[in-house]
Amino acid sequence: MGRCYGILRQVIEAWQAKDIDRVLSFMDDDIVWHYAAAAMPPVRGKEAARKLLDRFHGDMHGIQWRIFAYAESGDRLFIEGVDDYRTSDGNRVAAPYAGVLEFRGDLIIGWRDYVDLGVVAQQKSGEPLSKQVAGLLDRPQAE
Amino acid sequence: MTAAAAAGALAASPALSKESSMSRLYPTLQAIIAAWHKQDVEGVLVHVTDDIVWRNSSGFAPAIRGKAAMRTALQGMAPVIKTNNWRIFDYAESQDRLFMEGVDEFWLTTGEHVAIPYAGVLEFRGPLVHEWREYFDGRISAAMKAGAPMTDEIKSMLARPVK
Numbered sequence: 172m173g174r175c176y177g178i179l180r181q182v183i184e185a186w187q188a189k190d191i192d193r194v195l196s197f198m199d200d201d202i203v204w205h206y207a208a209a210a211m212p213p214v215r216g217k218e219a220a221r222k223l224l225d226r227f228h229g230d231m232h233g234i235q236w237r238i239f240a241y242a243e244s245g246d247r248l249f250i251e252g253v254d255d256y257r258t259s260d261g262n263r264v265a266a267p268y269a270g271v272l273e274f275r276g277d278l279i280i281g282w283r284d285y286v287d288l289g290v291v292a293q294q295k296s297g298e299p300l301s302k303q304v305a306g307l308l309d310r311p312q313a314e
Numbered sequence: 315m316t317a318a319a320a321a322g323a324l325a326a327s328p329a330l331s332k333e334s335s336m337s338r339l340y341p342t343l344q345a346i347i348a349a350w351h352k353q354d355v356e357g358v359l360v361h362v363t364d365d366i367v368w369r370n371s372s373g374f375a376p377a378i379r380g381k382a383a384m385r386t387a388l389q390g391m392a393p394v395i396k397t398n399n400w401r402i403f404d405y406a407e408s409q410d411r412l413f414m415e416g417v418d419e420f421w422l423t424t425g426e427h428v429a430i431p432y433a434g435v436l437e438f439r440g441p442l443v444h445e446w447r448e449y450f451d452g453r454i455s456a457a458m459k460a461g462a463p464m465t466d467e468i469k470s471m472l473a474r475p476v477k
Binding site: 207208209210211212213240241242243244247249251266267268269270271283285286287288289290301302303304306307 | 431450471
């Protein structure tokens with residue numbers, strides 16, 4: 172397991188346990204987090220990241236955040252995975268995405284996730300997963 | 315930056331030249347980009363397997379399966395694109411996978427300027443690409459093709475140096 176991926180695994184475990192403080196402990200104070208790159212402005216700084224996580228926290232249940240593949244280059248980690256969870260209304264959201272994390276030492280200072288928020292909106296409204304989304308998710312997780 | 319200029323920049327930078335020399339898969343992507351800059355559809359297709367699966371929509375549209383279907387898709391795109399500046403900001407390799415972060419930027423013959431920041435993964439079988447997955451927000455693409463101006467957010471993402 173790569174060094175950066177090992178840190179992300181800890182972030183995933185913390186988020187699935189909804190331990191926001193522990194998630195934030197892996198972020199640099201100066202983090203720039205594009206949680207929907209190009210579609211939404213990034214959140215800047217750990218306090219802004221906390222507010223975003225607090226907002227996510229309320230409507231994400233049974234989180235099964237999975238990584239299918241990754242590669243590291245220096246202080247950068249490239250990932251391909253899915254945010255898979257249920258909303259408070261019981262609808263399943265499973266958004267395939269790719270992302271890039273940049274590290275300063277052991278802390279994440281840059282995070283860009285590329286995802287289609289249109290697909291997410293459809294799923295949040297109760298539409299079942301499309302065949303093409305299911306096709307992107309039918310993969311084993313990375314070791 | 316054109317692919318040729320990018321190659322020149324690589325050669326001018328010892329650090330990047332070293333990184334490039336260690337890259338097994340990235341040169342194939344550079345060749346694909348160079349071909350597409352010239353709208354050379356066959357020059358793109360020579361680098362993919364006959365059974366390629368091209369998931370070019372983050373899951374909002376069905377995958378394009380097979381080289382013949384990819385040819386049809388590219389031949390449909392080429393006539394409506396006046397110029398394109400597809401470029402890669404960063405990449406990493408792991409075994410037969412190439413991860414990339416870049417922008418698909420082009421100008422339509424009707425004048426609209428489209429720039430779609432994205433991340434993607436190419437999976438290789440030998441020297442050829444057999445799976446190609448791209449992730450982005452399709453609503454950005456649709457809005458810009460309809461003439462929406464580029465947001466400040468996208469402008470800031472495009473201002474990165476090219477690998």
